[in-house]
Structures are given as C-alpha cells and as structure tokens.
Amino acid sequence: MVELELHGAVAVVALDNPPVNALSVAVRQGLADALGKAASDDTVKAIVLVGQGRCFCGGADIREFGKPRKAPFLSDVINTIEACEKPVVAAIHGTAIGGGCELALGCHYRIGDTSARFGQPEIKLGLLPGAGGSQRLPRLIGIGPALEIILSGDYLGAQEGKALGFFDAIVEGDPTQEAVRFAEGLLAAGKGPRPSRHMKIEKAGAEKIFAAARAKAAKRARGLIAPERCIAVVESALTLSVDEGLALERKYFDELVVSDQSKAQRHLFFAERQARKIPGVPADTPTRPVRKAAVIGCGTMGRGIAMSLANGGIPVTVLDRDRETLDAGLSAIRDTYAGSVSRGSLSQADMNSRLARIDGTADYADIGDTDLVIEAVFEDMALKKQVFATLDEVCKPGAILATNTSTLDVDEIAAATARPGDVIGTHFFSPANVMKLMENVRGKKTAPEVIATVMKLTKDIGKVGALVGVCDGFVGNRMLYAYTRQANFLLEEGALPHEVDKAIYDFGLPMGPFAMGDLAGLDVGYAVRQHRRKTSPSNERYSPIADRIVEMGRHGQKTGAGWYRYEDGSRKAIPDPAIEKLIAGVSGELGIPRRKISSQEILERCLYPLINEGAKILTEGIAIRASDIDVIWVHGYGFPRGRGGPMFHADLIGPDRVYKAMCEFHEQHGDMLRPAPLLEDLAKSGKKFADYAS
Numbered sequence: 001m002v003e004l005e006l007h008g009a010v011a012v013v014a015l016d017n018p019p020v021n022a023l024s025v026a027v028r029q030g031l032a033d034a035l036g037k038a039a040s041d042d043t044v045k046a047i048v049l050v051g052q053g054r055c056f057c058g059g060a061d062i063r064e065f066g067k068p069r070k071a072p073f074l075s076d077v078i079n080t081i082e083a084c085e086k087p088v089v090a091a092i093h094g095t096a097i098g099g100g101c102e103l104a105l106g107c108h109y110r111i112g113d114t115s116a117r118f119g120q121p122e123i124k125l126g127l128l129p130g131a132g133g134s135q136r137l138p139r140l141i142g143i144g145p146a147l148e149i150i151l152s153g154d155y156l157g158a159q160e161g162k163a164l165g166f167f168d169a170i171v172e173g174d175p176t177q178e179a180v181r182f183a184e185g186l187l188a189a190g191k192g193p194r195p196s197r198h199m200k201i202e203k204a205g206a207e208k209i210f211a212a213a214r215a216k217a218a219k220r221a222r223g224l225i226a227p228e229r230c231i232a233v234v235e236s237a238l239t240l241s242v243d244e245g246l247a248l249e250r251k252y253f254d255e256l257v258v259s260d261q262s263k264a265q266r267h268l269f270f271a272e273r274q275a276r277k278i279p280g281v282p283a284d285t286p287t288r289p290v291r292k293a294a295v296i297g298c299g300t301m302g303r304g305i306a307m308s309l310a311n312g313g314i315p316v317t318v319l320d321r322d323r324e325t326l327d328a329g330l331s332a333i334r335d336t337y338a339g340s341v342s343r344g345s346l347s348q349a350d351m352n353s354r355l356a357r358i359d360g361t362a363d364y365a366d367i368g369d370t371d372l373v374i375e376a377v378f379e380d381m382a383l384k385k386q387v388f389a390t391l392d393e394v395c396k397p398g399a400i401l402a403t404n405t406s407t408l409d410v411d412e413i414a415a416a417t418a419r420p421g422d423v424i425g426t427h428f429f430s431p432a433n434v435m436k437l438m439e440n441v442r443g444k445k446t447a448p449e450v451i452a453t454v455m456k457l458t459k460d461i462g463k464v465g466a467l468v469g470v471c472d473g474f475v476g477n478r479m480l481y482a483y484t485r486q487a488n489f490l491l492e493e494g495a496l497p498h499e500v501d502k503a504i505y506d507f508g509l510p511m512g513p514f515a516m517g518d519l520a521g522l523d524v525g526y527a528v529r530q531h532r533r534k535t536s537p538s539n540e541r542y543s544p545i546a547d548r549i550v551e552m553g554r555h556g557q558k559t560g561a562g563w564y565r566y567e568d569g570s571r572k573a574i575p576d577p578a579i580e581k582l583i584a585g586v587s588g589e590l591g592i593p594r595r596k597i598s599s600q601e602i603l604e605r606c607l608y609p610l611i612n613e614g615a616k617i618l619t620e621g622i623a624i625r626a627s628d629i630d631v632i633w634v635h636g637y638g639f640p641r642g643r644g645g646p647m648f649h650a651d652l653i654g655p656d657r658v659y660k661a662m663c664e665f666h667e668q669h670g671d672m673l674r675p676a677p678l679l680e681d682l683a684k685s686g687k688k689f690a691d692y693a694s
C-alpha cells in the first residue's frame, strides 16, 4: 500500500493503492509508518512523496464515508507531514485531488510533471475539503483562486498551478527522479521545511470575493448546503488560527458527510461509473477506433452533436442536403463557440482548433471512410430508414451507424441495413454540446463491440452514458411522459400551471413541466401526440388542454405565448388569465370539480408516477439497474444532484411510502396509476430499488 525506498539521503515514500491511490485506512496507516521511519532515520535528510500508477492520489476513499471513522485520520497524517523537521516534497503526476491535494498541501514543496492536475472536488460529493484544504490552499495561493477551486470542484493543470504558486516547479521526465534531485537541491541550498500553515493570508479585497462567491453559489447551487459551508470555512481562515480553522472544517465535514445531499451525490459518483459496466459486455471487449466521425443533419441536434465530437478531439463531417443549409449550420456552430469565447468559458485558440475539426458536405460519398456516423435528422421513421439504407450503401465495413432518435424503434431502423449489429442509438439531449447525458440504446442485434465502443466514446468526449433497451421513449422520455401526463391532469382537477411549476422548481428541478414545454416548443409534443392518437388509439384518460393551446397558435417562448405569456424579448413566464380561463373551461366540460391542490400533493402526483414508471422499466430490463435511471435523470433532465435521481430519492423516502401513495392515487384515478409490481414487492419486503437486480 505504501513503500519506502532510500535514494541516498532522500527517502521516497510511494502510495501504491490502484487504481487511484485512494487514501483508505490501510494507506493512511502505511503513510504514517513510512513517514515515521523516514523521520527517525538519521541518514535521511529529506523526504519525497509520490504516487505509483496512473496518478498521485485521487483523494480519500469515498467508500469509507458513512462508516465509522478509523484512525489514523487523514488530517492527523497531514499535520504530521507538515510538522516534519525534514523537508518533504510532493512529486505529482496525474491527479492530486481531494485528500490527495490536501496531502500535497501538507508537504513543504510541490513539483509536478506536465500531466499534473490538482483540485478539491469534494463539493461535487456534497462535502468540503476535510483534511486542511480550506485552510492551507488559501494561504498558499490566495483566497480568490482557492475559493474558485473549492467551489467549482474543477481541476487546474500544471502551468496554471505553477502560476498560482501551488507548484514550485514543473518538470519534464520522471517526477520521482526529478523530485529527488529537487530535494537534493534544497539540502544543498540549506533550505528546510516550509509549512503552508505559516504562510500569511492575504486579506485585501476579501469582503468582495466572499460576497461574489455567495451570490454565485445562490444562483448555481440552489438548495445545496455544501457551497455555503465551503465559503464559511474558507472565510474562517481570515479570523481563526489554523488549528481553529481545521477544527471548524472537521465539524462541517462531519455534518455534511451524514447529510442526504452528500449521500445522494456519492451515490451518483458510483452510479456514473457503474453505468459503464454492461452485463454481457465485459471490460476487455475489443473496441473499434473512432478517428473520424460524421453527423447527418445540421439542425439544432446535429450541430450540438458535431460540437460534442469536435470538443472531444474527433474530426467530424456534417452532412446535409445542400450547401446553403450547411453554411447556415456551420455558421451557427461558429456563433455558439464565439459566444463561449466572449463569455470567457473558451479560449480563442480552443475555438479555432475545435472549428478546424468540423467540416461539411452534401455528398454521402464523402463520409464513406468515417468510423462512426450519427444520424440526427427529423424524428420520422420513413426518413430515418432511408438515411440508414443509404449509409449501409456508402459506409465502410465496420463503421458504427448510430441514430439520435429520442423515441423511435432502433431495431426497425437497424433493419433498414444489412448490418444491424453495427447499429445503435445514441440519444443526446438538447443542447447537445452542453448536456452531459448520452442515453445509448442497444438494439436486439447490436454487437457487444459496438456497445463497448460507444460507451467508451461517451466517456472520451466527456459525456456520461447509460445503456438502455428499446421501448417507446426509452428510459428518460418514457418516464417524462408519465410525469407530464399527471401534471396535465392536475390542471383539470384544480391546479394552475405556475402552481405545478413552482412545486417542481422548489423540489430542485431547473423548471417545472409547463415552463419546460414553453422552452422546448409545444408544437413538437403536439405532433407526437397526434401521431400516437392515429397510430395507437386508446381509451385512456387524455387531457385536451395542451392541444388546444397549440391550436391557438401558442407554441411556447418562440411565439411569445404558450402555457404562459412572454413580453417582447423576455423569457420570464407570466401566468396568463386566458389560459387559466381555458383550463377552468375544460374542467367544466369534463365535469371535474376544481379543488385546491397542495404543493405536496402536486409533487407526489408528479414524481411518484415517474418513479412507478421507472420500476416498470427495471422489471422489463429496459434499464440495467436503478442507478442508471438516476444517471439519466440527473444528467438529461436536471433532476437535482442533491437528491441523487428519482430511484435514489424513492429509496431515501422509502419505496413503501411511494407505494402507499400510488395505491391511493390508483383508488382515486383508476388504472393509469396502478402501482408497479416491483414497487409493491419492494414495499412489502422492505427492500430498496438499489437492491434490485434484473
């Protein structure tokens, strides 16, 4: 777990706990022992701390959180390093994050190679740096940059770290050897320990920095407790001694680690990684190289997908019917990148290199040698089949043919080719260059190699993926339908759009179903419903309100009116008496007495049917596991991270509670709200969705 080796007067202490040298109790004990030995060995004059394998250290072992803490504690080990009378140098390659960054901060000097990255991602787990990061980082690099690192959870690279004073040197070549040389240089120059805790904290401008951080956190991290705790503990570094600051940090960390919000975010950390594991597609399944890609269709989705690929370093050709359409699409892509540059979130150089990876063609012959094609044409089966038949003719053998359909049958699309094994769904979410999720859809004949390649590609381009099976709407949209349907019925029964939206917003989603409909455009759903009513007529309860709104020419924000009205150039949804009258009229026509509906009832009536649909999806094997559904809802639909996704939320409040409410709904509203058999099983057996394996 931890090795000690002497290089002359320098002791090299190496963390060796694959895959990321997480600081489990055994590693902490190993570190304490090795450092103790090096400190008491008179022949040792300096110590170098390194990580074996792919990185320096990925931080505390997250799997230990929530279990009883075991000594030695990380903060004590780090305090011992800092107090060591011999200079200690951290030699960093790859990531030094979380507790790994704090370990480096406890050392007296830090050198990195060009791959070195550091950061404090604890906030993404609903936590704060719990082993000194909140006190040492601001002392070392200043309050502003430290706060930014701690609040964003993002990592900085070697050069940025050097500029901020985190790294003393960036080296080429083997970091251990370079660190030994660096330590020998310190000894030769008579330089000793240099504890971060003794550095003076710069207080100038602090008030403004904290006010700005609070304003940003209130906007970006609505409802989450960790950001305010992070700010407060860094602020304490201005007034408290280091030891008092460390004690406060510990107190807050202990509170956060047992909070539901942190449990939810830790669940998501593992869920995102678990989602990459596909039964029947072992980790060693060969993958196909994706060196070149093509996107069919230069509409909003096609453009976003092309940017996602280019952002991930993959050259991409966009194909559309004529030069004019292509030019308009490519210019929209340029505008999107230029917007990011002007907001400061992308450098001009990065914009140029990304744009250089995107070109356009109107000729299928030009994409014959691409490794991957993603079709993103209009959601129409006949059109998609035609595209796939053409791709089958022009694409080289072994090319992966993917469809970005959000609802259509991937097997039927695959059947338009003579190579269904190469066909897969890659359902991106709009705006595709921003949204993280790829709901990848496995057809009946999709080859394991194709699945493995697309799941790897998902990670390589910085997205989060989950693999699902074929059904109407797949996992995300099928569950969304179960939820928006009930939201519509609630209107007939007495609620108003802004009341439903408020209940959902207050729960933590970025917006409720009606504001979302206005944003996305109501005409799209209308077309789908009309198609469904023709192709699969049903006697199920159907709310006519949404259709009537579209038939009034109100298509949402783009027409200045939908469920709400919008003033010129504004996106602010204003409740509209005309719509309220329309809704009340429909209740009257249907003979439904209107009543006051509480926000709690709205929430349960919307969310529980969504969870209930998730239960059916699990039983049908459309999703592999409950946590995959959570990944889909958090990254594709803005389900609040602090609640861990709908299935985790159900586990937290108890499947029995959801079941009981569903039974009541079923009794009041009939078959459409019948509890799923899996929900009933879990409720009666006291088990959770997390325990369910199909």
Ligand code: 3H9
Pocket (backbone or CB within 6 Å): 019, 020, 022, 055, 057, 058, 059, 060, 061, 062, 063, 074, 075, 095, 097, 098, 099, 100, 102, 121, 122, 125, 128, 129, 130, 131, 133, 270, 273, 274
């Ligand atoms: C912390 O440090 C708190 C302290 O302030 C104070 C404490 C008192 N623990 O992501 P990958 C597993 S909080 C346990 O695919 P990559 C991961 O589950 C911690 N396990 O690799 C996966 O397992 P499996 C702050 C961990 O190369 C495997 O390693 N640190 C941990 O793409 C490979 O992971 C973080 O939040 C861990 N800390 O990326 C860092 N880290 O193979 C979280 C990873 O069974 N980690 N695993 O599915 C990361 O961001 C990435 O893993 C990293 C490597 C960038 C390190």
